[in-house]
Amino acid sequence: MTSVDVRPDLEDSWKREQMVGAAMTEVALPETQYAQSGDFNIAYQVMGDGPTDIILVPGIISxxxxxxxxxxxxxFLRRLAKFSRVVTFDKRGQGLSDRLADVPSLEERIDDVRTIMDAINSKRAALVGFSEGASMSVLFATTYPERVSHLVLFGGLARISDLLPPNLTPSEVQERLAYVVKSWGNGDFLKRVFASDAGNPEILARIAKFEKLGSSPGALKSYILSNRRIDINPILPVVRTPTLVLHRTTDAQVPVTLGRQLAAGIPGAKYIEYPSGDHAFWTGDIERVTGDIEEFITGQRASEGIDLERILATVLFTDIVGSTNLALQLGDHRWRDLLDNHDDLSGRIVSKHRGTLVKSTGDGVLATFDGPGRAVRCALALSEESKSIGLPVRAGLHCGEVEIRGNDIGGIAVHAAARVMSQSGSNEVFVSRVVTDLVAGTDLKFSERGSYELKGLPGKWDLFAASK
Known part of the structure; x- marks a missing residue:
């Protein structure tokens, strides 16, 4: 194999610079900024420039x-940013905001919302409160009604102490708190927030890191003790802001009965209950949730058939080589076990490389990544690991715009990745020219494999075999 320079040819340089630039723009994340709230610096980010301001009010940690x-x-944020200016922040004492000696009261915490709105020159905004943030949002809306156009409360509740099992003795309550503090940072506390992924070791490790970065154990203890005093039931009847309450029946952190009670206490509140999903608002059926929020705030909902969400992504297709013959040789039972092992392996490796496993294709997988380098490394790792369990795999990658269709994806980039894969052989990872251009300067290596006419796609495509 001949190692090649992955720089583009001169005649295509301008075209490819535009593509690389578009990729960098698309995957770029918002910059963290700071606003002064009294003596404290509050970290916030802004995404989008729509006519409506949405402030996401976080839960206990962020x-x-x-x-x-x-x-x-x-x-989730990009979907909201299609029709609004979305602002996220870490409340005082959490995340990237200033840490505190004492936990602020709920009244002090709502100053952070006002400070953020002043910093971005927002006169009026819709508040989307998550979990504990629902209480903050309700208090802000009743304190500053002229500054809140809509209230959206997701996975919220009125009285935090209702999360404790009934009939616990004071000593039992203290024992539970001591356990939470002692185990903080291993992912155990947030397991109920991401219940569907609690059994995935890679995702659990990421959740554990989120705990450690979001709060220190001591700060968490203080927040929990402070939150147990929160009870917004007395002010629910005076809410005059249009309110939407969203809750998932299978929420393992905040029981759905508490969401129903919250909605019932707010005059005229609209309540939507989803039959499945976790406590974290950005999991599950994102399109449905964001669509409900958009319709409530703007009065209209983007048509999935007309205005599909489009993002730039690196698409990975894999396929087990000779799967039909293997199935005949092994028999149904053994083949099914091997396929299950392959699917579990694929899920773990894709997650480890920060990809999204879109679906299993029967004898392969379809996945997307927001970085082409991670996508190539994932494909190489998947090829190597699959080979070790006796399954020869081939893979193809292409980077381009894809359409988000609920839990599936579509578009030319998806077809291109499938066609690239079809040209690869056993235990090979083929990529298109654009992928090599986007990872130029990394330690990844590519070998020329010639130009191909790919079925259904115009022109000839230069393909390369990837290696470490």
Whole structure:
């Protein structure tokens, strides 16, 4: 194999510079800024420039930088940013904001919302409060009604102490708190927030890191003790802001009955209950949730058939080579076990490389990545690991714009990745020219494999075999 320079040919240089530039713009994350709230610096980020301002009010912990590492979070914000200016922040004492000696009261915490709105020159905004943030949002809306156009409360509740099992003795309550503090940073506390992924070691490690970055154990203890005094039931009847309450029936952190009670206490509140999903708002059926929020705030909902969400992504297709013959040789039972092992292996490796496993294709997988380098490394790792369990795999990658269709994806880039894969052989990872251009300067190596006419795609495509 001949090692090649992955720089583009001169005649295509301008075209490829535009593509690389577009990729960098698309995957770039918002910069963290700071606003002064009294003596404290509050970290915030802004995404989008729509006519409506949306302020996301966080739960007990947050870290506006690291949360982009959690699957679905950035996609959720980008979906809202299609029709609004979305602002996220870490409240005082959490994440990237100033840490505190004492936990602020709920009244002091809502100053952070006002400070952020003043910093971005927002006169009026819709508040989307998550979990504990629902209480902050309600208090802000009743304190500053002229500054809140809409209230959206996701996974919220009125009285935090209702999360404790009934009939606990004071000593049992203290024992539970001591355990939470002692185990903080191993992912145990947030398991219920991301219940669907609690059994995935890679995602659990990421959740554990989120805990450590979001709050120190001592700060968490103080916040929990302070939050147990929160009870907004007395002010619910005076809420005059249009309110939407969203809750998931299967929420393992905040029981759905508490969401129903919250909605019932607010005059005229609209309530939507989703039959499945986790406590974290950016998990599950993102399109449905963001669509409900958009319709409530703007009065209209983007048509999935007309205005599909489009993002730039690196698309990976894999395929087990000779799967039909292997199935005949092994028999149904053994083949099914081997396929299950392959699917589990694929899920772990894709997650480890910060990808999104879109679906299993029967004898392969379809996945997307927000970075082409991680996508190539994932494909190489998947090829190597699959070979070790007796399954020869081939893979193809292409970077381009894809359409988000609920839990699936579509578009030319998806077809291109499939066609690139079809040209590769056993235990090979083929990539298109654009992928090599985007990872120029890394330690990845590529070998020329010739130009191909790919079915259904115009022109000839230069393909390369990837290696470490």
């Amino acid at each position: 870290h506006i930088d690291f949360q982009h590492e959690l699957p679905g979070y950035t996609r």
